[in-house]
Structures are given as C-alpha cells and as structure tokens.
Amino acid sequence: MPQNLIENTIAFVKEKLEGAEAGHDWFHIERVWKLSKKIAATETCNVAVVELSALLHDIADPKFHEGDETLALKISNEFLQNQNVPKEIIVQVLFVIKNISFKNRGEVPKVLPIELQIVQDADRLDAIGAIGIARTFNFGGFKNNLMYHPDLPPKLNQTKEEYKKSTGTTINHFYEKLLLLKDLMNTKTGKNLAENRHQLMLDFLAQFYKEWNVE
Numbered sequence: 001m002p003q004n005l006i007e008n009t010i011a012f013v014k015e016k017l018e019g020a021e022a023g024h025d026w027f028h029i030e031r032v033w034k035l036s037k038k039i040a041a042t043e044t045c046n047v048a049v050v051e052l053s054a055l056l057h058d059i060a061d062p063k064f065h066e067g068d069e070t071l072a073l074k075i076s077n078e079f080l081q082n083q084n085v086p087k088e089i090i091v092q093v094l095f096v097i098k099n100i101s102f103k104n105r106g107e108v109p110k111v112l113p114i115e116l117q118i119v120q121d122a123d124r125l126d127a128i129g130a131i132g133i134a135r136t137f138n139f140g141g142f143k144n145n146l147m148y149h150p151d152l153p154p155k156l157n158q159t160k161e162e163y164k165k166s167t168g169t170t171i172n173h174f175y176e177k178l179l180l181l182k183d184l185m186n187t188k189t190g191k192n193l194a195e196n197r198h199q200l201m202l203d204f205l206a207q208f209y210k211e212w213n214v215e
C-alpha cells in the first residue's frame with residue numbers, strides 16, 4: 001500500500017467536507033473511522049479497505065448533492081487512483097461506499113463483505129446514542145423541520161423515495177430509522193456497542209414526552 005495513504009486521505013476528506021452540516025462533517029468521519037478500527041480489531045478483515053471506506057463513505061452524500069448517487073464513487077475512485085492504490089482495493093472500497101446507506105438497504109446483496117459490515121455498523125453507531133440524538137436534531141434544524149408534532153405519526157415502511165423526501169418531524173426520525181438500527185447491526189462488537197446507545201434514546205424519548213406534556 002502507498003506510504004502516507006491514510007494521512008493523505010484524512011487531509012483530502014477534511015478539505016472536501018469544509019463547511020459541511022455538523023452531523024456529516026469531518027468529526028462524523030473521524031468517529032466512524034475510529035469505531036471502524038475498533039470493530040475491525042475483533043474481526044478477520046482487510047484493515048486498509050475498512051479504513052479507506054470509513055474515511056471516504058460520506059465524501060459526497062447524495063442528500064447534499066441533488067440526489068446524485070454516483071458522485072462519491074467518482075470522487076473516491078479518482079482520489080484512490082491518484083494515490084496509486086491497487087485496483088483490487090479500490091473495487092472493494094467503492095463497493096462499501098455504494099452499499100453502506102440505510103435507505104439503500106432494500107437494494108443490496110444479502111451476504112455483505114465483512115469490511116462493509118464493519119463500516120456500516122460504525123456509521124450506524126454514530127447515528128444512535130447521545131451523538132445520534134445531537135446529529136438528528138442538528139439535521140432537523142438544518143432542514144427547518146419540526147422537532148415534534150403530536151398529530152403527525154411516524155411513517156414506517158416508507159419506500160426509498162418517500163424516505164428521502166420526508167419532511168416529517170425529528171422525533172419521527174427516531175421511529176423511522178434510529179430505533180431500528182440496533183437490530184440491524186452486523187457484527188458482535190457492533191451489537192454490543194449499540195445496546196447502551198439504544199437504551200439512552202428510549203430514556204430520552206420518555207423524558208421528552210414528559211416535558212412536552214408538562215406532566
């Protein structure tokens with residue numbers, strides 16, 4: 001593998017994500033990268049593929065690029081080729097980036113490579129718990145969505161198109177995505193790390209309704 005590849009990738013990602021929404025910025029990438037390394041240490045896998053995929057997975061999130069689902073693949077491919085990364089590694093990294101997303105979960109193969117399982121777990125762990133709650137309210141604010149509305153129930157089983165267009169409340173996002181993630185974790189380490197984070201969200205919601213209703 002080329003020397004300084006990880007350092008170069010970090011510098012590239014930091015520059016690309018300058019000014020990004022706070023839930024999808026460099027610090028999200030850094031947390032996902034660290035969580036990925038932590039999970040990778042408990043699995044048999046190609047660590048270079050895991051690290052590169054974690055660092056590049058949100059380089060051009062379609063929801064901030066007019067829905068373009070190919071841009072991240074193009075940018076990553078070009079960057080990795082310029083870094084002289086071997087073709088077989090590039091193919092694996094691009095596969096992870098293409099298939100990691102929650103909203104695409106209906107479209108991916110049933111058996112996932114371990115590297116994808118790891119980075120997907122890491123990305124999902126950062127979507128739940130205290131950080132997950134903070135990110136979700138930040139994104140809702142960024143979209144000018146309501147925090148909560150007592151007469152707007154969550155929409156379960158939305159199609160990918162409905163999910164992407166959703167202008168539902170931020171509290172509904174907990175039921176439409178965040179609370180589902182615990183049971184979607186791929187790895188044993190991911191499952192373990194999800195437990196506390198999941199419980200914290202349940203406690204948060206219970207307290208939120210208490211305060212909302214001024215009990």
Ligand code: ADP
Nearest residue numbers: 023100101102103127135136139140166170173
């Ligand atoms: P993925 O990138 O895995 O497809 P999403 O695009 O659904 O996942 O969301 C990534 C993160 O952005 C979520 O975990 C959440 O914090 C935030 N987010 C996405 N959609 C919403 C929404 N409708 N309301 C609030 N937060 C959202």
Ligand code: NI
Nearest residue numbers: 032057058123
């Ligand atoms: Ni992400």
